[in-house]
Amino acid sequence: MNMLSVLLGEDFNKAMKQWLYPTEPMQGLLRSILLMVPLFAFFAVLQSAFGLIADVLVYHADLSTFKVIGESAKAASDLSSPQMDDFIKAMLIGMFPAAVITVFLAVAASHLGLPKLKGTLPLHWPKIGVLGWLVIIGVFIPVVFGISIGLFAVMGVNPDTYGSGLVEKALVGLADDPGLFFLALPGTVLGAPLVEEVLFRGVLFAGLLPRLGRGLTVIITSALWAAAHLGAAPPMFALSIFFMGILLGCLLLRFGSLWVTIGCHTAWNLVVTLALFSAGSSS
Helix, strand or coil: CCHHHHHHCHHHHHHCCCCCCCCCCCCCHHHHHHHHHHHHHHHHHHHHHHHHHHHHHHHCCCHHHHHHHHHHHHHCCCCCCHHHHHHHHHHHHHHHHHHHHHHHHHHHHHHCCCCHHHCCCCCCCCCCCHHHHHHHHHHHHHHHHHHHHHHHHHHCCCHHHHCCCHHHHHHHHHCCCHHHHHHHHHHHHHHHHHHHHHHHHHHHHHHHHHHHHHHHHHHHHHHHHHHCCCCCCCHHHHHHHHHHHHHHHHHHHHHCCHHHHHHHHHHHHHHHHHHHHHHHHHC
16 A cells, blocks of 8 residues: 555545445434434523523623523524624524533433344444545535626625624624634534534434435435525525535435534534634625
8 A cells, every 4th residue: 555545544545446435324304304304403492502502601791682682583583682792692602502512312222122233323433544534624625616606606695794693694604803713613613514414414314315316305405405405694695504404415425424424514614713813804
């Protein structure tokens, strides 16, 4: 084996020739849905709970604040009030602990009542060398960026005037307080990729694949993942997320490990988050 192959890693070399995603069914379709839906709802509730705690501790929210937040959420028309803005920032801080707890439950629940081979998720660490990781992530980020720019160009939309999602606005706002920004950083960079990859391309993907095959599974999980962002992201951003999901699904099939998609997702979120921080600091 030459030095280049060693630096790329055993699984990287294998993935260039074959799909490494496990061929044995790991989750039944109904089971994966019954796990995915309540776990995703649980994550949303838990993140909100941690967000409320952070809102009280950081922004000194009280009952009147929560009343304004509740009214804004019900109206779904004005989410730009100062109280709602602070709450969204607090939610970002609460995302990491909520994600860790949800991922732990998802992995544990995937084993319940099933034999070992049919109660797992593809969470084994891939045999990929340092150079292999650099190649994967180094290709992934420019491709996703190119897709996003291409979508805006095709749709004839100016990204500078299109606007941004609630999370992006909150991160730009947090740039005024670096201490709070770095409290939110673990949630956006690590928490979101962990919980989203484990639920969408972990639990749900494993249940759909034996029934629907590779193509439909990648498309459906990507579409659902993009749809989950619609409440906080404009439609064009959600469309970009859909195509990013297609790419992540292909990487999962090719390398057979969720750590590859988690790594790429984390790298992308880190780049975007730091860019937003930079934009907020310079404005």
